[in-house]
Amino acid sequence: MWRFVYLILKSARPRQWIKNLALYAPLFFSGFLFFKPLDGPAYFWIVTYAVLLFSVLTSSIYLINDLIDVKEDRQHPFKKHRPIASGQLPVPLALTVALLGLALVFFLSLTLPVFFRLLLFTYFVLQMLYATRIKHIAIFDVVSIALGFLIRIYAGAVIVELHMSVWFLLTVVSASLFLAVGKRQSERTLLRDHHLDFSRKALRHYSQRLLDQYTGMFANATWLTYALFSFQHETSQAGIAVERFPTLYLILPRTLQSQKLLMLTLPFVIFGVMRYLQLVYEENKGESPEKVLLNDKMLLISVFLFGLTAFIVLYA
Secondary structure (H helix, E strand, C coil): CHHHHHHHHHHHCHHHHHHHHHHHHHHHHHCCCCCCCCCCCCHHHHHHHHHHHHHHHHHHHHHHHHHHCHHHHCCCCCHHHCCCCCCCCCHHHHHHHHHHHHHHHHHHCCCCCHHHHHHHHHHHHHHHHHHHCHHHCCCHHHHHHHHHHHHHHHHHHHCCCCCCCHHHHHHHHHHHHHHHHHHHHHHHHHHHHCCCCCCCHHHHHCCHHHHHHHHHHHHHHHHHHHHHHHHCCCCHHHHHHHHHCHHHHHHCCHHHCCCCHHHHHHHHHHHHHHHHHHHHHHCCCCCCHHHHHHHCHHHHHHHHHHHHHHHHHHHC
């Protein structure tokens, strides 16, 4: 029994849950991370509940996706070792767990805002279309990945009724397209190095030159849109800093006097983009972005310093 539990968890890909942390982004950058209304739970716990629902939903979708792709996965150099493709996890058991997960998600979401439930359902439909059709169509496959992240962002904002900057949304779109194209880069290199035919039809329509162009375009768009977001983001904490340390601001030259302190996080974003490009092109590690993020020390340090700096600016 425990062996099947382990195989189900492995197929559910808990490592992929890191993508659902995107739901916290609107709450974090809005400055309401610790806000608690008088007539309800704190915003943080509401969003955490939403993250848990999305985690169960995405795991159920991964199980269904493995069932759909079982024949293709058996011909893949690495995916053939997955529990369902290798035959270790019975198909009826995997399907039952996936359906129970979907039922649990939609049942537990009944008490949440209707627009959040609509986003949950939209995400599910998008992923099913991706698994059965879209992932075989060039361009549409990477765009659908970006839409998945955008839905997560909107879900995190809708559930606590927060406003989002248009530049922040553009940053999310650019970054998700950048990661998706990097994933296609690594998949193409992997299959080429193993002298295999491209099992995914969309890969046949991505030449190396085209992917290079896409990668450069979205890498630039990612840090530029974030730069515009950070430059236009004025925090109340920055204004408080001026009031508390007027002498310091008198000493500082006018060039260094700014209340747009979130731009201090921009160097970490630029470094993160450059490091990810290095990993994709030099070490061919872009096929699994969440694995890269969890295993690369330089990228982890950059993300930690980014989060710490943003937290100090927004909440210190």
